[in-house]
Amino acid sequence: xxxxxxxxxxxxxxxxxxxxxxxxxxxxxxxxxxxxxxxxxxxxxxxxxxxxxxxxxxxxxxxxxxxxxxxxxxxxxxxxxxxxxxxxxxxxxxxxxxxxxxxxxxxxxxxxxxxxxxxxxxxxxxxxxxxxxxxxxxxxxxxxxxxxxx
Amino acid sequence: xxxxxxxxxxxxxxxxxxxxxxxxxxxxxxxxxxxxxxxxxxxxxxxxxxxxxxxxxxxxxxxxxxxxxxxxxxxxxxxxxxxxxxxxxxxxxxxxxxxxxxxxxxxxxxxxxxxxxxxxxxxxxxxxxxxxxxxxxxxxxxxxxxxxxx
Amino acid sequence: xxxxxxxxxxxxxxxxxxxxxxxxxxxxxxxxxxxxxxxxxxxxxxxxxxxxxxxxxxxxxxxxxxxxxxxxxxxxxxxxx
Amino acid sequence: xxxxxxxxxxxxxxxxxxxxxxxxxxxxxxxxxxxxxxxxxxxxxxxxxxxxxxxxxxxxxxxxxxxxxxxxxxxxxxxxx
Numbered sequence: 001x002x003x004x005x006x007x008x009x010x011x012x013x014x015x016x017x018x019x020x021x022x023x024x025x026x027x028x029x030x031x032x033x034x035x036x037x038x039x040x041x042x043x044x045x046x047x048x049x050x051x052x053x054x055x056x057x058x059x060x061x062x063x064x065x066x067x068x069x070x071x072x073x074x075x076x077x078x079x080x081x082x083x084x085x086x087x088x089x090x091x092x093x094x095x096x097x098x099x100x101x102x103x104x105x106x107x108x109x110x111x112x113x114x115x116x117x118x119x120x121x122x123x124x125x126x127x128x129x130x131x132x133x134x135x136x137x138x139x140x141x142x143x144x145x146x147x148x149x150x
Numbered sequence: 151x152x153x154x155x156x157x158x159x160x161x162x163x164x165x166x167x168x169x170x171x172x173x174x175x176x177x178x179x180x181x182x183x184x185x186x187x188x189x190x191x192x193x194x195x196x197x198x199x200x201x202x203x204x205x206x207x208x209x210x211x212x213x214x215x216x217x218x219x220x221x222x223x224x225x226x227x228x229x230x231x232x233x234x235x236x237x238x239x240x241x242x243x244x245x246x247x248x249x250x251x252x253x254x255x256x257x258x259x260x261x262x263x264x265x266x267x268x269x270x271x272x273x274x275x276x277x278x279x280x281x282x283x284x285x286x287x288x289x290x291x292x293x294x295x296x297x298x299x300x
Numbered sequence: 301x302x303x304x305x306x307x308x309x310x311x312x313x314x315x316x317x318x319x320x321x322x323x324x325x326x327x328x329x330x331x332x333x334x335x336x337x338x339x340x341x342x343x344x345x346x347x348x349x350x351x352x353x354x355x356x357x358x359x360x361x362x363x364x365x366x367x368x369x370x371x372x373x374x375x376x377x378x379x380x381x
Numbered sequence: 382x383x384x385x386x387x388x389x390x391x392x393x394x395x396x397x398x399x400x401x402x403x404x405x406x407x408x409x410x411x412x413x414x415x416x417x418x419x420x421x422x423x424x425x426x427x428x429x430x431x432x433x434x435x436x437x438x439x440x441x442x443x444x445x446x447x448x449x450x451x452x453x454x455x456x457x458x459x460x461x462x
Contacts, residue, residue, distance in 0.1 A: 021185040021236050022184060025181060025182070026178075026182060026238075027180075029175070029176070029249065029253075030177075030178075031175060032169065032175070034171070034172060034173060034174035035171040048389050050387065050435070050438075053454070056438055085171045086169050086173075099181075099260060110249060118435070118461075119459055119460070121460045122390070131390055131391040131394075133457065133458035181381050198312070200354070203373070206357055240380065260381055264378070265378070266378065267380050268373070268375050268378055270310070270379050272309070281379070283377035283378060
């Protein structure tokens with residue numbers, strides 16, 4: 001399950017999806033809107049995405065994780081549009097026979113999402129708004145890019 | 151929230167409990183009954199606990215995690231009694247401003263649970279049943295024990 | 301003095317009771333109590349080497365001296381999670 | 382040939398449109414398209430150095446040759462999660 005949606009996320013849905021009789025461990029990661037960032041008082045985040053490509057990249061992350069670790073299932077759902085304080089913008093769930101694989105694959109997924117998936121957040125803070133990453137972000141390295149475009 | 155209960159676990163309840171405006175990351179771990187173990191076909195697990203001391207040890211794990219990492223909240227709920235295939239026996243949720251703390255504290259919690267919390271599982275498999283740990287488990291080291299009883 | 305002993309998991313099955321009260325002479329330690337229990341319940345002997353000991357919900361060493369009305373639990377290797 | 386260009390996030394705000402169609406001479410590359418867009422929308426220039434390029438939902442290099450009806454997206458540093 002690899003989706004970009006405009007509606008609130010439901011951790012039950014992801015956990016149910018990855019639950020397997022052959023799995024002994026499920027890990028999840030939930031990214032939520034924090035009320036502060038770099039000294040700014042955050043009001044909300046507003047996410048935009050290139051949805052078809054984002055879902056394709058999320059699937060690619062799932063495929064890569066399955067090659068690296070012995071996992072059963074993975075689900076990633078990213079919300080776009082406005083996400084209020086303490087609401088979830090992204091949820092990841094991974095099931096595996098053993099917990100080490102589940103933890104590592106879950107961590108891998110969120111790190112990859114932040115590097116390669118075409119989703120952007122605008123931070124709406126007291127006194128202004130800013131597209132995060134555009135000011136300070138680094139693009140993929142040449143090596144990453146070669147890998148991606150192969 | 152550190153509890154030992156006899157009823158099915160609800161990931162929503164834990165996630166809701168740890169959700170904080172100042173947190174940007176929530177990690178969870180769910181331990182589920184796997185349908186096989188060391189070549190045996192598992193029918194169910196049946197957990198027993200010394201409940202008052204188990205809850206005390208779970209709280210101790212939460213306190214230790216707060217000393218080691220910059221986390222906001224932690225919840226651990228362990229179910230006892232029979233737990234069927236694919237059902238959850240334990241759920242952990244951790245919130246933190248940043249994901250690295252949330253991941254590390256969550257991993258720490260499940261490793262500690264398996265070492266020091268007085269909870270035991272009996273595996274009911276095709277052809278018999280066995281208390282896990284009793285045959286092969288190692289007790290706490292002297293160093294661990296000194297720390298615990300101080 | 302009298303102490304309460306609670307049994308869990310494999311120990312409860314071996315003893316056939318969840319809780320007993322035991323009369324001990326003053327100055328008895330956790331190890332003394334365990335020796336007395338083994339005599340009463342010989343099935344306990346095989347799991348001896350892997351036990352931990354809790355008194356009033358704190359882990360203690362086997363030479364810990366018991367007091368009247370203590371709650372003692374012998375803890376086989378844990379396997380929660 | 383004609384290609385479709387979709388804009389997201391900061392680029393959409395700078396351009397003021399989510400999608401445009403652009404007429405290009407045959408053999409044009411992604412870099413050529415970007416140069417043409419910068420002339421049309423000067424506000425795009427400041428973010429140039431950090432862009433990635435996607436054609437038909439695959440990352441490509443700037444010297445990638447475009448074909449008729451390609452879907453092109455210029456991708457500023459991502460910040461999902």
